[in-house]
Amino acid sequence: MADQHIKLPEGSIEKTTTTLNLGPTHPATHGVMQNIVELDGERIVSTEQTIGYIHRAFEKIAERRPLYQITPLTDRLNYCSSPINNMGWHITCEKLLGVQTPKRVDYLRVVIMELARISDHLICTSIMGVDAGAFTGFLYVMSYRELIYEIYEEICGSRLTTNIGRIGGFERNFNDIAFAKIDKFLAEYPKALKELESLLNRNRIFMDRTQGVGPISADRAMNYGFTGPNLRAAGVDYDVRVHSPYSSYEDFDFTIPVGTTGDSYDRYMVRIEEMWQSMSIIRQALDKLKQFTGAEAEVYHADVPEYYLPKKKDVYTKMEALIYHFKIIMGEVEMPAGEVYNSVEGGNGELGFYFVSDGGRTPYRLHFRRPCFIYYQAYEEMTKGSMLSDAIITMSSLNLIAGEMDA
Numbered sequence: 536m537a538d539q540h541i542k543l544p545e546g547s548i549e550k551t552t553t554t555l556n557l558g559p560t561h562p563a564t565h566g567v568m569q570n571i572v573e574l575d576g577e578r579i580v581s582t583e584q585t586i587g588y589i590h591r592a593f594e595k596i597a598e599r600r601p602l603y604q605i606t607p608l609t610d611r612l613n614y615c616s617s618p619i620n621n622m623g624w625h626i627t628c629e630k631l632l633g634v635q636t637p638k639r640v641d642y643l644r645v646v647i648m649e650l651a652r653i654s655d656h657l658i659c660t661s662i663m664g665v666d667a668g669a670f671t672g673f674l675y676v677m678s679y680r681e682l683i684y685e686i687y688e689e690i691c692g693s694r695l696t697t698n699i700g701r702i703g704g705f706e707r708n709f710n711d712i713a714f715a716k717i718d719k720f721l722a723e724y725p726k727a728l729k730e731l732e733s734l735l736n737r738n739r740i741f742m743d744r745t746q747g748v749g750p751i752s753a754d755r756a757m758n759y760g761f762t763g764p765n766l767r768a769a770g771v772d773y774d775v776r777v778h779s780p781y782s783s784y785e786d787f788d789f790t791i792p793v794g795t796t797g798d799s800y801d802r803y804m805v806r807i808e809e810m811w812q813s814m815s816i817i818r819q820a821l822d823k824l825k826q827f828t829g830a831e832a833e834v835y836h837a838d839v840p841e842y843y844l845p846k847k848k849d850v851y852t853k854m855e856a857l858i859y860h861f862k863i864i865m866g867e868v869e870m871p872a873g874e875v876y877n878s879v880e881g882g883n884g885e886l887g888f889y890f891v892s893d894g895g896r897t898p899y900r901l902h903f904r905r906p907c908f909i910y911y912q913a914y915e916e917m918t919k920g921s922m923l924s925d926a927i928i929t930m931s932s933l934n935l936i937a938g939e940m941d942a
Contacts, residue, residue, distance in 0.1 A: 552580055555923070559588045563927045565662070566937030570914075570926070577923045582915045586908075590941045597901045601866030602628050602702060602842070605901075610696035612905060613936045616655035616882035618647045618687065618699050623879035626781055627888040628702045631875045632842060639827050639834050640704040641783035642820045646717065647690070647699065648782070648879070649813040649820075653724070654683045655882030656764075656806040656813075659934040663803055664735055666931045667744040672734045679727050682720045689713040703843045704836025717821070721814060728810060735803070745800035749917045749929030752797060760909040763884025765933055768805045769797030775880040786823065787816050799932035806934075841868055866896050883907055883934055907939035 553574045558564035569585040593612075597605045609620035622644050629636065636644075657680055661673040684694040690713050691699040691706065700706070735741045751761070756769040766773055772791045776784040792808035794801030827834070836843055840859050849856035862868050872894035878887035887904030910933050918926045 557926075559585075563666070563930075565930060565935055566940075568911075568935070568937055568940065570930075572923065572926065574923060579918050579921055579923060579926060582918055582926070584911055584914055586911065586937070586940045588941065589937055593942045594901050594903060598898050601863075601868070601896055602870070603844075603863065604866070605898075606700075607696065607698050609903075610698055612886070612903065612939045612942060613655065613882055613907070614695060614938050615658050615934075615936060616651035617695065617697050618651040619655075619879060619881050620886065621697060621699050622648055622782070623877070623881070623886050624888060625700055625702050626879065627875060627877040627890055628842075629837075630877050631873050631890055631892060632702070632839070632870060634703050634837050634839050634842070636704060636782075636837050637834050638783060639824065639831065640836060642823050643705060643709060643835065644700070644782045645784065645787070645820045646817050647687075649816045650683050650686060650717075650720075652813045652880075652882055653810050654680050655934070656810050659882075659931070660735075660803055660806050660810075661731065663745070663799070663928065663931045664731075664741065666928050667735075667741050669734060669738070669741065672731050676727055676731055679720070679724050682716065682723070686713060686716045686720065689716055701836065701843055703839045706844070708833060708835040714821075717817070721817060725811075725814065728807070732807060736807070742800060744924070744928055745803060745932065746798060747796070748799045748921065748925045749932060750796055750798040751913060751917055755913070755916070756797060759913045761884065761906075761913070762909075763881065763906055764805045764809060765797075765802055765884065765910055767792065768794035768801040770795050775878050775885050779878065781877070781879060787819050789816050799928050802932040869894060869896055878904065881906060883910070883936065883939065903942050905939035905942055907934075907936050908942070911935055911940055 555572045555574055556569070557572055558569040559567045564570065567588040571583040573580040591611070593608045597608055606621055606624055609624045610617040612620050657676050661676045664672045687697050687699065688694050690709060691697055693699065751769055753769040753771050756766050757771065761769070762773060770793055772793045774791045777791060789812045792805050792812070794805050842863065844863055845856035845859050850860045870892050872892050874891045876887060876889045878885045884906030885904065886906060889902040889904070890898055891900040893899040914930070918929055
């Protein structure tokens with residue numbers, strides 16, 4: 536922290552401002568990022584943002600890897616909802632490769648992506664409560680995030696960075712235990728979410744800390760490139776699942792919640808309502824899955840042996856499976872030349888993958904469109920003139936994840 540003297544016209548009283556360094560290891564920054572804040576008392580005069588403290592060069596690393604070895608990199612973008620990153624990458628690959636996934640695979644993917652969305656929003660909304668002084672709600676709902684992680688664990692063996700799925704579908708079918716755990720979550724979480732709403736929605740302290748704090752207009756949000764809950768909170772009903780459907784989202788009936796002011800309270804309320812909508816989508820998906828019986832109920836991937844790893848028992852007993860396994864694992868499968876862009880509705884907005892192939896075994900160029908990287912550019916405009924405590928709650932409501940900013 537340092538004091539600065541502002542030179543004013545002759546005869547005026549000299550004014551002193553304070554420079555405060557928030558981060559990159561300050562707990563209020565929600566990740567490894569730096570905010571240099573110039574304060575007049577407790578009011579923010581200006582801010583300067585710096586990222587790059589965990590920059591890992593994912594895009595350049597990916598350009599040296601075969602497709603399957605890129606999936607674990609996507610986990611490390613928004614690690615609060617990593618399955619969405621995995622699915623988005625696989626769908627992008629399928630777009631380039633011309634792979635058509637079965638309906639049952641689409642519906643299974645929808646279940647996982649909506650569970651990931653709930654996990655993401657659950658963390659954001661409860662931590663907003665922490666930043667406003669309400670720690671109890673965070674401790675309570677985080678136990679339900681564990682239920683989601685147990686579902687991941689049953690399906691793929693992982694919890695946080697899941698590396699879930701494959702090009703064309705999943706590595707194994709969902710078993711009865713997985714479906715039972717999904718049913719358990721859908722039965723128990725609504726009660727907890729209602730209690731979180733009761734704790735915060737009409738809480739006068741929480742409302743005073745969030746209403747009118749960190750607002751952004753629809754025009755300014757669109758000019759910055761906002762998407763996702765933060766754009767919808769400003770009143771724009773853009774959702775990739777509706778405007779550019781993927782994974783058969785056009786088969787589902789759900790509402791896009793929108794706000795009006797674009798402030799921290801609206802961002803909180805949009806995420807709360809989206810959790811209810813996600814639970815509705817999961818229930819619809821489970822109902823749709825019941826139509827598949829017999830052999831259809833065993834379908835969990837597309838028939839693309841050139842890109843889908845064969846079953847282990849086939850690798851041991853069949854020459855064709857052994858050859859495909861070797862080629863895929865060693866990255867010796869050449870992909871068609873082409874240029875594609877595909878996006879999905881991530882936890883924080885439009886997560887896009889721009890993929891250029893020259894017909895080789897690895898991407899020629901690859902770019903990740905990370906929504907948090909775009910939001911952070913507006914942070915100074917959203918906090919200038921507000922109090923220091925408002926800067927923290929604004930950052931929390933944007934749900935800034937350092938992994939997405941430092942790809």
